Amino acid sequence: MGQLFSDTSNNEDNGDLVSSANKYFLKIKAETKIISQETIHLIELHLKKGNIQGANSVINNALKNIDNAPINIAVTGESGAGKSSFINALRGIGPEDQNAAEVGVTETTMMRTSYQHPKIETLVLWDLPGIGTTNFPPKDYLEKVKFQEYDFFIIVSATRLTKHELDLAKAIRFMKKNYYFVRTKVDNDLQNEMESKPRSFNKAETLQQMRSYSVNTFTQNNMDIPQIFLISNRHLSDYDFPVLMDTLIKDIPNQKRHNLMLSLPNITKAAIDRKNKSMQQYIWLEAFKAGLLATVPVVGMIRDDVEKLKEKLNHYRVLFGVDDESLQVMAKESQVPVEQLRKIIKSPYLLETEKEETLGELFLKYLEKFASANGGLLASGLYFRKTFYLQFLFLDTVTEDAKVLLRETYSKI
Template sequence: MGQLFSDTSKDEDCGELESSFTACFKTNTESKIIPQETIDSIELHLTKGNIQGANSVISAALKNIDNIPINVAVTGESGAGKSSLINALRGVGPEDEDAAEVGVIATTMRRTAYKHPKIQTLTLWDLPGTETVNFPLKDYLEKMKFQEYDFFIIVSATRFTKLDLDLAKAIKFMKKNYYFVRTKVDLDLDNEKKCNPRTFDREKTLQQIRSIYVNAFSQNNMDALKIFLISNNNLSDYDFPFLMDTLVKDLPDQKRYNFMLSLANITEPAIDRKRNSMQQAVWLEACKAGLLATVPVVGILRDDVEKVKEKLNHYRVLFGVDDESLEAMAKDSQVPVEQLKKKIKSPYLLETEGETTLGEMFLKYLEKFTSATGGPLATGLYFRKTYYLEYLFLDTVTEDAKVLLRQI
């Protein structure tokens, strides 16, 4: 790795590091992946030229991000679409091996845990419908371990019930966040259009559905809340993107990163937010490893190559542009998988031509990166060779995800 700083340049390099850190983490509060007090502590260490102190704080923050669990409770009436919503949040199809069963009326009184396939710290809990239990709500809350969840999603499909209201009151009493989701609005719109083809007004119908729930809460002296109207069959339409934005915004900073990575690529802004979060994590990892140094082009070793390949594959998986995701996407959209691969760049990013050495390949990508992006490089901060490539990987898989989103 070599020496981080020479004695003569330590103050100057610390200044560049501090400037780059501030630029990287000068994001909206809703996008930060570490708490402000942690950011302030890192900046203080950098101001004093204490790289080891900064790295210590960063290491603790990254460990917390990697290990802290996120538990989401999905509850509501049976048949409202809870299982479909859980599958949508996990990015799995109804026929996938580990999918929550759709269309099955729950008969068990036990909660069921579903791990996110890519983010192991995220668990979604399917709770039995409150109308299926034969014991008081207080006992229901205790049996379902309500204190363990970060937030609740209350799902409804047809009507607002007193049980929904009582559940919302109980969650509010525990000072937890809850979000009311009205599913199957696509079916409501289809029915309304069939019944009133000449006078059908899509937005008016949606507003009528929303008003039913808002008025019910108001009439029962509950604060007005946002009602998210969604279709589990079409996540990019209706309010699902707004629901995801709200969940991310309301989560604590240290839980925001992994939850952000779990989200489906349903809009281009969602893809950009995922990239922004990962860029912050890459920067933190770079500092943690003590990577402030002039980039050595020579001496790129075999283990470096393997680590670089692993990192690129990891990014492709998180952004849904890996081979397995492409095959599933091709099957769903009924197009050849090779047709999708031709539209993206990340599968071929580390290919070399002829006698090109890895060092020459790295120089080529480094030149491409510095000409196309700003960020830390623009401030004079130098990371170890692999971190230049990681930023390139992020840019590439981000654009690939957008290309595929437009394609499908």
């Protein structure tokens, strides 16, 4: 084990440090990076000059931006199109949960309504009144609902695109904002088609017809064709909801990407893995800020470290939906006893004891795995403090727990 450690604090050659930073960031796809390329270049520039403090300062500011950057998503469309259900789906809550957007309510007001994400405080979804329920032309409508405050718009439609929705899309583009077109209730449309044409029904062809209709409508109105997403608010992993999430993550600015990724419901293994990769970046940046050049002691864990580790583990459990409250909700929806769900996950028991030996064993066990998977970092003399290795262990464990729960409950929900 000793060969894994060396004291690089007196190393005047920063080539290894720059090389490792380059390798790390190159491994991350551009559309999933949580800091901008400009920030990465600035970090590397400081490292080349041997200015470790300067690099850490840049990372510290980047982390603050990630934590504090507001994300405001506007959801609009005709009344009855399923906006409220869609907002609840994005927030990962059911229609009967506390603070859920009320479903099936007729719009009678011009007031917009905000819904904060239950786990990501900086993320707010805005339910805008359907433009068809107002007497305002699209441009005035956008000004009334304060269009400049939103990162992007999602126009929700249940069936046919109306003139109101098309005019609104034009106005949003004119205001130089992005919008995404979502057709909801796809499952209802498929069911109706199957019942009316039981012998000739073809699911793939019907979905293509729905998409083609929307494309043709935009074309006939001399409009650029946006990305069109066919979804069911009741069956999120089916149809285009995962594709919509990938698109939003890719299009949003880097500093807002991390919290948007963490906000998404655990509807597929890919969604869970995406959260894991984003948290890996965040932990790595935190570790760098804390000082990567310190030698990592094999033994010893102070009480403050233990308390902070507990906080981190609980935080990850909440973000990945494997905390006690999430288990209760999952048990109710899937009709699987909560005790059964607790038995199949591991994260609640990682820090059952405060014994230093137990934490040390965890650390050494995971360090071998980490060194094997991330040899590039370790080989070049970059060493995280012990607590950061354990955070990676916590992250891997809650990620696997989330996947296990998805397998156990998906077919029953």
